Amino acid sequence: MAKKTSSGREYMYLSKLDIILLAVVVVLAVSVLLLSLEYLSLNARLQTLSLSSSHPSNSTTSNSTANFGSRLNGIDTPLNSTALSIINNAPDSYFEIAGEKLLNQTLTDQVVLSKVPNSSKLNAFYVNGKPSVIYIGSISCIFCGENRWSMALALSRFGSFSALYKGYSSFGDGDVPTLYWTKDNYTTPEGVGYGNDYSSSYINFISADYESPIKAGFELQPLTYFINNSPNSTYRAAMSFMNGTNMFQGTPFTFWGNIIVDGADAVVFGNTTPSSATLPLTYMTHGQVLSQLKNFNDQFAWGEYAGADVYISYLCPTINNSAPICSLPAIRKIESIEGLA
C-alpha cells in the first residue's frame, strides 16, 4: 500500500492484512515445494528399493516389479512356527482384557461397538453342516491389511491356521504389513486368491482376496468377478451369497456366522487413532507386529485383540456359544451391547 508522508513523498508500507496475505502465499509456495521434493525423493527411494528387494519366485517378470511397493521383504513367505503360534495360541486372557478395555472405553484406537442393525442379520451360510465365515477383500487395501490381524486372532479361537503368509497393502494405500490368507500373486494385473490353510470343527472359513500389483492405490473388481472366477461350487455359492446381500460398500466385506459386516470392525494403525497420513503400522515389520501381539502391553495390541473380540461376539451366537472363548465375560457383555445375546 502507498502512503504519503508529511513532506509529500510516497512510501510503501505493509498492513497486517498484507502480511497475512503474503504469509498465505509463502505457506502455499513452501507446501508445493516440499510436496514436490518429497515426491521426487520418494521416487528415488522406490527405484533404490525395487533394485535391492529380493523377489519371491512367483513374480511374473523381473521388469514388472520396478515400481512395486516400497517393501517386499519376505512377501508371500509363510510365518515360521514361532510366529504362527502367536496367532494360533494367543491366551484367552488377552481377549478378555482387551474386551474389558473396549467396554471401559479405555482404548485409544477406533473399535466398533454398537447395536447390530436387523438389516445386517441374515441366515447362516452352511457348508458340511457348519456355519461359515466369508471374507472378501483386496491385497491392495489398507483396511483389509490392518484388519486381517484381528480376523486371524478371532478365527484362531475357533480353529487353527497351518499357514499364514507375510503380505503388505499397496504402497499407495499405506504399505502396511499384513497377513495373506494364501500365497497371493501381487504382480498379476488382476486375479483372486481364494482359500486358506485354516481348519476348525466349529466353522468354515471361505476367503477371497482380489489380487493386483501392490504399487499404486486400492483396486478391486465387482463381486461378479469373484463369482465368475470361483475355483469350485462352494466358493461360487459363497461369493453369490455375498453379492446377493446387496450390502457391499467396500472391503473388507465379511460375514460372521449370520452377521454381515461392511468394512473393518476396527481401525488400529498404532498406539492411537492416526490424525495424519503418517501411520505407525507402515513403519513396522511383521516381527514387530507379532512381538506387540505377543507382549500385549500397548494400545496397538489391545486394539487388535478388541477388534478380534467384536468378530468373536458376532460368531458365537451362530454356534450357540459352544466354543470356550464364547464364555468369556467380556464377550458376553459385548454380545449384549450388540443385541446378540
Add this chain to the structure above:
Amino acid sequence: MNMYRTLRKIYTWKYFAVNIAAFVLYYLIARYLITSQEKVFLIVNPYLFYLMYILILSASITLTIAIYSIGNTRRNIAKLTASSVSAVTALFGSVIVSCGCAVPILFSLAAIGVSSAGLITLNNFFSRYAIELVVTFIFLNLLLIIYYLNKLSKPSCEIRKKKRKR
C-alpha cells in the same frame, strides 16, 4: 497489480474473517465426509493429505470472493459460478481423497440406480487418479480467483464505493 489492489480491497478484516469461517466450514464438512467413509479422519496418501488442505484453502478464497461480490459489486458476477464451483470442488474433493477400500458414500449412489460394478469402477478411477483430480480442482479454484479478481478490477464490475452519510 490491479488484481492485487482488488484483492486488498476485498480482504478487509471482515472478509478475512469470512474466509476463515469458510475454511473451517469446508474443513468440518470434509472431515465429516471422510470420517463417515472410513470411521476415522484418515487420508492415507500423504500427498492427498496436504493437497486436501490446499484445496479447502483455495475453495474458501473462491467462496469469500463470491460472497463479497454479492454485496459489493454492481454486477454479482461471481454469485453463482464461484460459490457453486467452490462448494462442489471442496465436497467432491473430500469424497475423492477418501475413496479406496471403504466407500459407503459412493455406494449410496446405488439408490439412484447406479450398478455395483459401475460404482466399483468409479471407485477404482477415483483411487487411481485422486491426486490428479484434486490438483485439477485446486487449479480450477485458482483460475476462478484470478478470473474474478480480473473482472472485479474492471470499471463495469467495479467495487461500489460506500455512500457517505451527510
